[in-house]
Amino acid sequence: MRNRIFGGFGLVLAIFYIWAATTSKDSFMVDVVGPRAFPYIVGAVLGVTSIYFMIRPDKDPAWPILRDLAEIVVAAAVMLVYSWALPEFGFVIFTIFATAYLTWRLGTPPLVSVAVGVATSIGVYVVFHLILGLALAKGPLGF
DSSP states (O other), X not given: OHHHHHHHHHHHHHHHHHHHHHTOOOOSSOOSSOTTHHHXXXXXXXXXXXXXXXXXXXXXXXXXXXXXXXXXXXHHHHHHHHHHHHHHHOHHHHHHHHHHHHHHHTTOOHHHHHHHHHHHHHHHIIIIIIISOOOOOOOTTOO
């Protein structure tokens, strides 16, 4: 029953998301795909998966124990702090810490998590800032 409620909520959210995408205005500088393509895709995937949950719910879903729930809350808090502190500390520095913590909590050893954090941060910086020319938050070191 809970999966059907969750699926119904997701379906309503998908319908609202697609409707909200239809209200966005096109500017005079629009690419071939347009600004609505990504929200349409997200809304469609959310709608299809929500319908799946409504049609084929789990018989007895396993809910996380309190410790696991606390880890989920802490991971969400890390992402909120990340978005809040990004302009202050900069993309490269804070992405290293956030990625390292999150991968460590997913089960990788601490040193591997730091390496993944550094590689992810530098890789995303190179692709999005240096190659694609997108602006990323600059920190105290200027990058």
